[in-house]
Amino acid sequence: MDWGEASRIIAQLLVMGSGVLVRAVAQAYRQALANASKTGVAQETLQNAVLKGSKIMTEQEARQILGVPEKSSWEEILQKYDNLFERNAKNGSFYLQSKVHRAKECLENVHRGKDQGAVS
Known part of the structure; x- marks a missing residue:
């Protein structure tokens, strides 16, 4: 072999x-x-x-993160969002920045739903 x-x-x-x-x-x-x-x-x-x-942020959790009351206007929410987002961009963490962004998205959907409900 x-x-x-x-x-x-x-x-x-x-x-x-x-x-x-x-x-x-x-x-x-x-x-x-x-x-x-x-x-x-x-x-x-x-x-x-x-x-x-698929854990979705609740409206209450979003309001706690941004520190805005239930009766706050969209402009107040945006002002808080901008402040927190920029503060975390400079010397915060990406995690906190993303939580702030998700909170704004959640409240944006809530406000859109209220606006559409008022128009209908």
Whole structure:
């Protein structure tokens, strides 16, 4: 037996072994999914991921972040937003700046809804 033939046999064994390994991993994954669906773990995990991923800021939370009362005008909200956004841009954190921005977006949607309700 020469080296060429030996290397060909080794290559064939590696290919066959990797095929067996891939099939075993796929089978184990299918079995894990089946077990998870029987116990409800998969559904609970998916529901938790959706809830965490789609956490929407409430109007009350937005007002607390910007420090504006419920009766405040849109101009007052924008003034508070500009002040807080700029302050965090200079020496604050990106996280706080993004929270301020999300709060403004939330209250903007609230004010649009009130304006559309008044026009209709």
